[in-house]
Amino acid sequence: MEKAATLWDRSRQAVVAEIVETALVLFAEQGYEATTMAQVAARAGVSQRSLFRYFGTKEDLVCGEQDALGELLVRAVEEQAPEVSTWDALRAGFTTILTASNHTQERVLEISTLIFGNASLRARYFEKRLKWQKALVPVVEKRMGIEHREIPDPAAMGVIATVFACVDTASELWVRHGGKADPFELYERALAAVRG
Amino acid sequence: MEKAATLWDRSRQAVVAEIVETALVLFAEQGYEATTMAQVAARAGVSQRSLFRYFGTKEDLVCGEQDALGELLVRAVEEQAPEVSTWDALRAGFTTILTASNHTQERVLEISTLIFGNASLRARYFEKRLKWQKALVPVVEKRMGIEHREIPDPAAMGVIATVFACVDTASELWVRHGGKADPFELYERALAAVRG
DNA sequence: AGACAGGTTGGCAGCGACTGTCAATCTGGC
DNA sequence: GCCAGATTGACAGTCGCTGCCAACCTGTCT
Structure with missing residues (x-):
């Protein structure tokens, strides 16, 4: 269980990092306010619902x-x-x-x-x-x-x-x-x- | 024009004060988060649209x-x-x-x-x-x-x-x-x- | 008195952040 | 291969907030 948990944690952490990266790119391109969570979700390749599961709020990105x-x-x-x-x-x-x-x-x-x-x-x-x-x-x-x-x-x-x-x-x-x-x-x- | 303006200002100020009062009562009753702007508008007797014209945001109340x-x-x-x-x-x-x-x-x-x-x-x-x-x-x-x-x-x-x-x-x-x-x-x- | 111009209001439709729900899907252990 | 539990996605809905437009009210000029 130990190893499995950390492995899973790592993959999740990678997903989180990738989402943050795409979000920061979008924010740099269009500004924070002008970027919608739908856009971030689309470009990151996750559903909007999942995006909100990873990051409870837009600010958490x-x-x-x-x-x-x-x-x-x-x-x-x-x-x-x-x-x-x-x-x-x-x-x-x-x-x-x-x-x-x-x-x-x-x-x-x-x-x-x-x-x-x-x-x-x-x-x-x-x-x-x-x-x-x-x-x-x-x-x-x-x-x-x-x-x-x-x-x-x-x-x-x-x-x-x-x-x-x-x-x-x-x-x-x-x-x-x-x-x-x-x-x-x-x-x-x-x-x-x-x-x- | 002077007098008219101040008269109008006074009435507006009275409206504002009354709205704030009803809002504070509602906040005390149910809490800030649990109170919707629709409720405040309804109890204050103005439309929701006008409420947002008086107070640009809920926090401004x-x-x-x-x-x-x-x-x-x-x-x-x-x-x-x-x-x-x-x-x-x-x-x-x-x-x-x-x-x-x-x-x-x-x-x-x-x-x-x-x-x-x-x-x-x-x-x-x-x-x-x-x-x-x-x-x-x-x-x-x-x-x-x-x-x-x-x-x-x-x-x-x-x-x-x-x-x-x-x-x-x-x-x-x-x-x-x-x-x-x-x-x-x-x-x-x-x-x-x-x-x- | 009546038409006219200015600002004020209300209703409606819509956006964006965020949440509950539920079915579909994927995962690891047997 | 199969089952239980976790993860995901789609959908609908709430709430704060805004744009738009028609109705209205107020004071003015003729």
């Missing part, structure tokens, strides 16, 4: 991998040594998911540009971001020595939200510079302005 | 006034004395729009709870927030003594994004406390944790 990245982020922050400051731990987490991404920089830029350029994709990304932030709260609280309650502490939440804010700032500027800027430096400059 | 608040925010920050720090100027802006809102605290809480509890409303709010942030960039750059370029400076953007992050943190916690907490104190605690 672009943002589908973010769940995995979120878990990775939380784990990376968790595994930072206790003497590392909260800020450094969070930055390390983001460094991890950036380097762990198995895409070329061009692909990341393409997808980021797509996301930043479309309202519903931005919304989708934002929702995922919120989940990541929520998952980080206990980790950061522990690191800051704050006891966990049902309603979190504003300090922990504020720090997390701020780091995400600076990451978003850096990402947006990186996209607007067409990838021709160092995202880490942008992040550092944003955070430096905040922390004085 | 809840988030409709945010455009005006955004302009108010930008103006308030702009009008702060130059010797006021950027952080204080931004906080003053948010204080302004909070006190300028012509709703009772209960109504603000009701709407905020609705928004924080639904993904598409959150998305809508987030989009508006992005517009506010964008509009604030030149104002804050000027205040920080940064020359304005086509692609903004990460320092200004980071500061703005951080203030919004802390405002969001405070808002969310305020909602989760059922309004039984001081939102300003929550904001101060979040920002204090960030700025050390």
Whole structure:
């Protein structure tokens, strides 16, 4: 069963990757909004119904991998040594998911540009971001020595939200510079302005 | 023409307010998602087509006034004395729009709870927030003594994004406390944790 | 008063994202 | 080869939203 499951998983993963690829081509050709799910299904050679079974929403065609990245982020922050400051731990987490991404920089830029350029994709990304932030709260609280309650502490939440804010700032500027800027430096400059 | 226009505006505004009221009642009864625009139109006594003319989207039934608040925010920050720090100027802006809102605290809480509890409303709010942030960039750059370029400076953007992050943190916690907490104190605690 | 022009409304048909359902098909294990 | 379970595809339907057109209401000019 083990081997069968993974084999099946691999073939499914290949199908998913191929669908994503055709979708991205179509989005690049005609734009995200102007491309219908029917078109994607037709060109990918699956029925519309199956397409919606693979990707629950149109946005998932672009943002589908973010769940995995979120878990990775939380784990990376968790595994930072206790003497590392909260800020450094969070930055390390983001460094991890950036380097762990198995895409070329061009692909990341393409997808980021797509996301930043479309309202519903931005919304989708934002929702995922919120989940990541929520998952980080206990980790950061522990690191800051704050006891966990049902309603979190504003300090922990504020720090997390701020780091995400600076990451978003850096990402947006990186996209607007067409990838021709160092995202880490942008992040550092944003955070430096905040922390004085 | 002056008087006629305002008279007409007033009647239209009354219609809008009444529609919003019936919509909020329906949302409270059955939830946001489960309420269809057809239901709102029927109970408000207008055609579905006209409902969509008053409110371009379902989300606008809840988030409709945010455009005006955004302009108010930008103006308030702009009008702060130059010797006021950027952080204080931004906080003053948010204080302004909070006190300028012509709703009772209960109504603000009701709407905020609705928004924080639904993904598409959150998305809508987030989009508006992005517009506010964008509009604030030149104002804050000027205040920080940064020359304005086509692609903004990460320092200004980071500061703005951080203030919004802390405002969001405070808002969310305020909602989760059922309004039984001081939102300003929550904001101060979040920002204090960030700025050390 | 009556015709005329402007904007407002309602109904209808349609699009696109998304879902439930059910039959057809494919798969792995006996 | 056959059966059970999973996967797929086709179809119809819901809901948010838009374009279009005819009806209507309002104020104006003659």
